[in-house]
Amino acid sequence: MRITAVTCVKNEGPFLLEWIAFQRVIGVTDFLFYSNDCTDATDRLLDRLADHGILTHLPNPATNRNYQMQALKDAKTQQVVKQADWVWVADVDEFLNIHVGDHTIPALIAACGNPQAISVTFQFFANNGVEAFEDAPVIRQFQHSHNPDIWCDQTAIEVKSLVRADFPLAYYGAHRPFHDEDKHGAPLWTDGSGRPVPPRFRKRANKRRIRAFPARDARAHATLNHYALRSLDSYLVKNDRGDVNREHRAFDDSYWRERNDNGYHDPSILRYAAPLEAEMAALKALPGIADLHDEAVALHRAKRDDLLAQDSYQQMRDQLRAASPFPPMEDALRKELEIT
Template identity: 70%
Template sequence: MRVTAVTCVKNEGPFLLEWIAFNQLIGVTDHLFYSNDCTDGTDDLLDALAARGICQHLPNPAEGRNYQMEALKDARRRDIVMQADWVWIADVDEFLNIHVGDHTISALVEACDDPQAISINFQFFANDGIEAFEDAPVIGQFTRSHNPDLWCGEAAIEVKSLVRHDFPLKYYGAHRPFQKGKERPKWTDGSARRVPHRFLVAANPRRIRRFPAHGARLHATLNHYALRSLDSYLVKNDRGDVNRENRAFDDTYWRERNDPAWEDTSIQRYLPDLNKALTELKKDKDIKGLHDACVKAHIAKRDELLKQESYREMRAQLRAASTLPPQEEAMLISLGLMDPAA
């Protein structure tokens, strides 16, 4: 089975090898990367990986528009996507945690009875007080998240989707495919249940890319490490959002994803094999050298940012921020269960 992962990146150099190696463990056979405006060596590392046949790397075709959607439009006509049995569109901080069989995409597809699409709910992993960037697998460092069935006071949680080659595709969205005509494809959640009808037909704008997670994660969860360490979050804030031009992350984004109420170490089942795969990749001295240069640039950017008073203030604000999402805090205050001055 040929599975192609498609992603957009900007200054993600320290995290590329882990993401590629992890995806290979779960059955991804091909990677298509689009990069833009990289200053940390991401593009150099991707070029070296591409030269070795480990991925394909293209410049993002967008010109001041929506980077991700322009890339997905371009990806659809690429052989690496057209010839794939399945397409997996995800970001470098998102890891498909498969709970069934041998923990591969093939096992997930079989458990879901070979549908034309599978949408898997996010689980947002908290920073949980980890300040320093460490050049080690992200999936081994961050183990706490919100209650997987509830996020920011809502039961409906965002998804990302695996899409089979025969899906009646109108276009790829970042979170889910959109079908053409009135055809109703066989489309399941991560528990092999048919996705809700209003999600399938995109009838409700608030449910276009989300549906309730309760009962939907029997076979798979999507672990999202949107914050990582405080160091990395500061660098991410400086970078902005790869998917949309001139959008910065703020305190709200951090607080919505830094709820450490739940411990989940299930993805660490992959760690032994992941560490072996990373060791193997780094046996190539050029690849290791380029990875190390990205790490050095990441740390240097942190140091540069912390010379600015605004970033020192941001760091202090994030350290002191409540670990209750703003929506849940407001609800507790409205119910008289929390002092608004607390």
């Protein structure tokens, strides 16, 4: 089975090897990376990995700031995607935690009944008080999240999707594939428990349903662990970088607080820790890879130091350190109920 992961990156150098190694452990066979405007050795590390046949690396084709969507449009034309049995569109801070069989993507597909698409629900993992960036696997460092069924005040939580080659695809979206149901009928499409996705989600009944559906009981076979914050150091660098959809997007106090709920301990992804670290070691053993990884780590720390030389970033760090442990919506409810 050929499984191609498609992702867009900018200044993710210290985290690339862990993500690539993890995807290989769960069964991804091919990679298509798009990068833009990298200053932390991300692009050079990807080029070197491409030299070793590990992945395909292309410059992001975007002609405006909509980097991800233009890249996904281009991905549909690339041979590494066209030859795939399944396509997995995800970001470098997202890890597919599979709970069934041998914990690989083929096991997940089998458990879901081999549908044409599988949309797996996010679980946002908190910073949990980790301030300093450490060159160590993210999945080991961050093990606490929100209640899996409720994120902030939402019971419908975002997903990312695996897409089979025969899905009646119009285009890939960042969260789900899009199709014309009037022309092709309803595809076989499940959640992470093998249940049909809600019709309102499948049909894009409204904007809110485009990329989310109720999370309750949706993760029996798989969870999508999303490490959007990581360490405080890395969050500051992320804020400077922006994201793949909007250049210079501000990851403010609200973004942090919404994703920093650490009330639930979920270490289940550590089942992958040993094979992950073995695969990372194998990648680092390839000529030139360890040196470029170490350079990316050093540049990440240097960027943090440069940012913290600015008053605005010192203020941001202090603001986040002092931020309420509750999401804004929960804080508002607590005040309404006069809970102290």
